[in-house]
Amino acid sequence: MKLAVIYDSKTGNTRQAAGWIAEGMRRIEGVQTGVFGVEDVDEAFVKEACGVVIGSPSYAALMTPNMREWLMGAGKLGLAGKLGGAFATAQYTHGGAELVVQSILVNELGFGMLCYSGGNSKGRPIIHIGPVGINGNVEEHNALENYREYFTVFGERFAAKAAELFG
Amino acid sequence: MKLAVIYDSKTGNTRQAAGWIAEGMRRIEGVQTGVFGVEDVDEAFVKEACGVVIGSPSYAALMTPNMREWLMGAGKLGLAGKLGGAFATAQYTHGGAELVVQSILVNELGFGMLCYSGGNSKGRPIIHIGPVGINGNVEEHNALENYREYFTVFGERFAAKAAELFG
Amino acid sequence: MKLAVIYDSKTGNTRQAAGWIAEGMRRIEGVQTGVFGVEDVDEAFVKEACGVVIGSPSYAALMTPNMREWLMGAGKLGLAGKLGGAFATAQYTHGGAELVVQSILVNELGFGMLCYSGGNSKGRPIIHIGPVGINGNVEEHNALENYREYFTVFGERFAAKAAELFG
Amino acid sequence: MKLAVIYDSKTGNTRQAAGWIAEGMRRIEGVQTGVFGVEDVDEAFVKEACGVVIGSPSYAALMTPNMREWLMGAGKLGLAGKLGGAFATAQYTHGGAELVVQSILVNELGFGMLCYSGGNSKGRPIIHIGPVGINGNVEEHNALENYREYFTVFGERFAAKAAELFG
Numbered sequence: 001m002k003l004a005v006i007y008d009s010k011t012g013n014t015r016q017a018a019g020w021i022a023e024g025m026r027r028i029e030g031v032q033t034g035v036f037g038v039e040d041v042d043e044a045f046v047k048e049a050c051g052v053v054i055g056s057p058s059y060a061a062l063m064t065p066n067m068r069e070w071l072m073g074a075g076k077l078g079l080a081g082k083l084g085g086a087f088a089t090a091q092y093t094h095g096g097a098e099l100v101v102q103s104i105l106v107n108e109l110g111f112g113m114l115c116y117s118g119g120n121s122k123g124r125p126i127i128h129i130g131p132v133g134i135n136g137n138v139e140e141h142n143a144l145e146n147y148r149e150y151f152t153v154f155g156e157r158f159a160a161k162a163a164e165l166f167g
Numbered sequence: 168m169k170l171a172v173i174y175d176s177k178t179g180n181t182r183q184a185a186g187w188i189a190e191g192m193r194r195i196e197g198v199q200t201g202v203f204g205v206e207d208v209d210e211a212f213v214k215e216a217c218g219v220v221i222g223s224p225s226y227a228a229l230m231t232p233n234m235r236e237w238l239m240g241a242g243k244l245g246l247a248g249k250l251g252g253a254f255a256t257a258q259y260t261h262g263g264a265e266l267v268v269q270s271i272l273v274n275e276l277g278f279g280m281l282c283y284s285g286g287n288s289k290g291r292p293i294i295h296i297g298p299v300g301i302n303g304n305v306e307e308h309n310a311l312e313n314y315r316e317y318f319t320v321f322g323e324r325f326a327a328k329a330a331e332l333f334g
Numbered sequence: 335m336k337l338a339v340i341y342d343s344k345t346g347n348t349r350q351a352a353g354w355i356a357e358g359m360r361r362i363e364g365v366q367t368g369v370f371g372v373e374d375v376d377e378a379f380v381k382e383a384c385g386v387v388i389g390s391p392s393y394a395a396l397m398t399p400n401m402r403e404w405l406m407g408a409g410k411l412g413l414a415g416k417l418g419g420a421f422a423t424a425q426y427t428h429g430g431a432e433l434v435v436q437s438i439l440v441n442e443l444g445f446g447m448l449c450y451s452g453g454n455s456k457g458r459p460i461i462h463i464g465p466v467g468i469n470g471n472v473e474e475h476n477a478l479e480n481y482r483e484y485f486t487v488f489g490e491r492f493a494a495k496a497a498e499l500f501g
Numbered sequence: 502m503k504l505a506v507i508y509d510s511k512t513g514n515t516r517q518a519a520g521w522i523a524e525g526m527r528r529i530e531g532v533q534t535g536v537f538g539v540e541d542v543d544e545a546f547v548k549e550a551c552g553v554v555i556g557s558p559s560y561a562a563l564m565t566p567n568m569r570e571w572l573m574g575a576g577k578l579g580l581a582g583k584l585g586g587a588f589a590t591a592q593y594t595h596g597g598a599e600l601v602v603q604s605i606l607v608n609e610l611g612f613g614m615l616c617y618s619g620g621n622s623k624g625r626p627i628i629h630i631g632p633v634g635i636n637g638n639v640e641e642h643n644a645l646e647n648y649r650e651y652f653t654v655f656g657e658r659f660a661a662k663a664a665e666l667f668g
Contacts, residue, residue, distance in 0.1 A: 009256075010645060017322070017644075022244075027248070038579045051263050059273075060405070060406070060440075060441055060444045060629070061440050061444055061599075061630060062402065062405075062437060062440065062441065064405055065399060065403045066649070068396065068402045069665035071396075072393065072394070072399055073663065075188075075287070080286065081288070083281075085609075088232065092626065092628075092629065092653065093598075093633055093635060093648065094598070094599060094628060094629055094630075094632055094633035095627070095629055096440070096599060096629050096630070097594075097595070098595060098598075098599045099437075099440060099550060099599055099600070099603065101595075101629075102269070102273070102600065103396060103433075104396045104436065105276075105282075105431070106296055106394075106396065106433060107271070107394055107395070107396065109272075109286055109295065109296045110286040110287055110293075110295050110296070110394045110395055111284070111287065112283070112285050112286035112287065112288025112289070113283075113286070113397045114281045114283050114328075114332075115272075115275075115276065115281070115282040115283070116276070116281050117276045117279075118279050119247065119276055119277040119278050119280070120242070120277055120278065120279065120281035120561075121247030121278065121279025123325070124639065125593065126277075126596070127593075127595060128273070128276065128277050128561070128593065128596055128597050129273055129276045129562060129595075129597070130595065131595055131601075132594055133594075134594060136626065138626070139647070141643070141644075142642070146640070146642045147594065150193075150595065161248075161281075163282075185442070188390070205590050225612045226573065227454075227462070227572070227573070227607075227608055228432075228462045228608070228611055229569065229604060229607065229608065232566060232569050232570045232573055235563065236566045236567050238561070238563075239560065239566055240559070258464055259460060260427055260431075260467075260481065261432060261435075261460075261461060261462055261463075261464065261465055261484065263432060263463070263464035263607070264427075264428070264432075265395075265428060265432045265433055265460050266429075266432055266433070266436065266604075266607060269433065270600075272605065273561075273562045273563065273597070273600060274561055274562070274563065277561045278459065278563055281413065287394075291472065292428060292472070293429070294428060295394070295395045295428055295429055295430050296395060296433075296506075296662045297341055297428065298428055298429070299427055299428035305458065305459070308477075308480045309473060309475070310475075313475045315425065317428065331444070377583075411620070413620030414620065415662075417615075436603070436607070439610075439616075440603070440629070440630055443606075443616065443617070443618045443620055443629065443630045444618075444620040444621055444627075444629050445620050445621065445622065446618075446620035446621065446622025447617075448584075448615045448617050448624070448666075449606075449610065449615070449616040450609035450610070450613075450615050450616070451610045451611075451613070452613050453581065453610055453612050453614070454576070454611055455581030455582070455612065455613025456613070460611075462607070462610065462611050463607055463611070465612045495582075495615075497640070499615075499666060
């Protein structure tokens with residue numbers, strides 16, 4: 001079963017988070033992951049995937065223009081019916097990462113995807129609408145590494161649900 | 168296959184919309200619908216349902232306090248893994264109905280549901296994140312009946328997806 | 335007192351709505367309006383303006399990539415402290431126009447603007463977070479003209495508030 | 502000049518954040534602050550206040566039912582035209598605090614308030630739509646104290662803007 005993680009990244013933080021999600025996904029037997037920057041997406045892989053997780057850094061509390069542009073053209077990838085998830089990174093805890101997650105989910109619903117985060121149904125950590133990571137650029141107590149478990153756990157739960165539905 | 172539609176309603180508009188969704192759901196063979204006001208939910212039915220669609224009128228661009236309260240206690244219904252949808256009604260086109268749909272979806276994700284609207288994947292009408300109806304209380308050109316097709320089509324698509332996944 | 339309305343528009347609907355807002359603004363004595371497409375903004379005018387209203391059509395329930403891009407570079411316009419408003423148009427009543435308004439307001443807050451819609455404080459029509467217009471492209475009962483009054487009334491209230499604060 | 506901070510709090514975290522905001526507000530000369538739990542609001546004080554900041558913990562990524570209920574009845578307080586701000590606390594960084602801030606701002610706009618966060622206009626820390634604090638209940642690297650400066654700085658900026666507009 002193929003699962004894709006698609007991200008935009010400027011400094012590498014969102015790419016790192018994407019990698020952690022894929023790492024978690026591969027804990028589920030039979031899962032093959034593809035992790036793609038938004039400017040280098042393997043379209044054939046995405047079309048064959050059962051689930052796609054999309055992430056962006058928060059720029060002024062919105063997804064990046066690159067991601068916005070990419071999503072405008074993503075209709076051709078046949079995303080309808082696939083499992084969809086979303087994640088984001090930000091420099092400030094209050095910096096809009098969840099607003100970014102929410103707007104990616106709006107796009108995914110618009111493609112006819114099945115949106116899934118796991119929520120509170122798998123115990124702790126609860127992952128409300130999608131995982132978020134804050135880097136240590138400006139917040140001294142923070143480091144992206146603090147959020148690694150959330151990303152891997154989310155990836156694992158997402159893959160388990162995809163396997164249950166489509167495996 | 169059981170599907171539930173749960174709504175809050177003061178003047179009857181959201182109840183009407185709920186009924187239309189259920190009408191659309193029953194176009195799919197084998198579907199049994201339960202339509203419940205938020206103060207009279209048949210919990211056994213909901214627990215057995217494969218999908219639950221939740222709707223509220225917009226009060227000041229948010230769901231009603233009743234619905235908010237009900238959702239706080241809905242964890243006991245075992246919603247995780249069920250297909251989830253959302254709808255809303257409002258008096259003004261700009262009156263926050265979509266914001267209500269969005270916040271209901273946030274709750275559903277939090278329960279671990281699979282959120283689905285059909286989006287643009289079934290042609291017209293495109294239903295972005297969930298159907299919305301505007302009543303004719305204050306907008307002269309509007310009447311809830313104008314939105315009937317959106318609610319029934321949404322119900323039908325939702326039920327078809329539930330049947331495909333869980334039937 | 336200068337007030338600007340900045341929009342993106344593909345088919346002319348959002349441009350029309352922008353014009354109606356400016357029409358309403360000019361009902362307040364001493365107001366001079368500038369209405370600019372996002373690709374042809376008079377930056378000197380905007381810098382001198384006391385208030386700026388920004389609008390976009392809904393594309394897949396999000397603002398257009400053009401508007402997103404423009405907002406990324408709008409920091410140089412010195413928007414901080416100005417009165418800010420937002421509006422949107424869509425083809426479907428449930429098509430995400432309010433979500434677009436909400437995300438434009440997020441951007442405006444990020445620039446340090448004072449966001450204002452008038453809300454329910456001026457009686458009917460209540461304008462919750464910003465006016466929205468649905469064109470008649472796909473909804474037979476709708477026509478952008480149905481929403482003309484909302485746009486002009488919003489413009490008038492916005493200008494009255496700007497005059498009260500900065501006039 | 503009077504400024505009010507109104508909060509709901511179960512464990513004391515949001516009350517603490519409210520206190521920090523008020524502390525920051527009082528750095529501006531002539532500011533008198535009133536900090537009220539949602540069940541014990543001094544309505545006369547709020548009516549005389551030039552600005553009101555409202556905060557809630559995130560419960561399932563939404564404001565608490567108590568706060569929702571209180572906002573339903575807050576129309577009688579004459580909030581229109583006052584400066585409005587919002588804040589939230591949560592147990593998880595991805596736990597919906599910003600979604601709560603956003604929905605409080607929607608309510609404030611609906612009352613006809615002037616919403617303000619300062620955004621990026623005052624340098625670092627940038628405060629996008631409102632400050633957020635994560636407590637240390639479940640995130641080991643976090644403690645509400647980490648966010649103290651954001652709350653005080655936000656309070657100070659909010660009060661400075663209120664003094665500029667209404668002082």
